[in-house]
Amino acid sequence: MLLMTITAKSLSSVSAGVTRIATIGFAGTLQFVRAIAHRREVMRLGELDERGLKDIGLVRSDIDGALATSWLGDPSAVLAERSRSSSSLAAARRDHALRHAGSKPMLASKADIAVARCA
Numbered sequence: 001m002l003l004m005t006i007t008a009k010s011l012s013s014v015s016a017g018v019t020r021i022a023t024i025g026f027a028g029t030l031q032f033v034r035a036i037a038h039r040r041e042v043m044r045l046g047e048l049d050e051r052g053l054k055d056i057g058l059v060r061s062d063i064d065g066a067l068a069t070s071w072l073g074d075p076s077a078v079l080a081e082r083s084r085s086s087s088s089l090a091a092a093r094r095d096h097a098l099r100h101a102g103s104k105p106m107l108a109s110k111a112d113i114a115v116a117r118c119a
Contacts, residue, residue: 032071045079057083058079
């Protein structure tokens with residue numbers, strides 16, 4: 001009886017180990033296939049002209065940098081991070097410009113000067 005218990009526990013731990021290894025192997029394969037598919041999509045983005053890339057918030061060097069990653073890495077994650085950082089940088093610049101525009105005295109336009117002369 002004791003021998004059967006030891007054997008059953010040993011087999012269950014072996015099957016758990018095999019299951020764990022199979023799961024890790026499957027997840028790695030899935031990640032590799034996903035990275036290859038995303039790499040092909042990023043390569044298609046490289047076919048766009050500069051105006052098309054600008055519309056989606058990217059530049060040619062972003063595409064080149066994403067494709068320079070490892071074959072195991074996901075280039076779309078690199079593009080997403082660059083897009084987020086550039087959009088947050090643009091938002092920071094807009095906020096900075098708005099704050100400083102409110103503190104500076106506005107210059108009178110030519111139309112305002114012409115109206116003031118007529119009055």
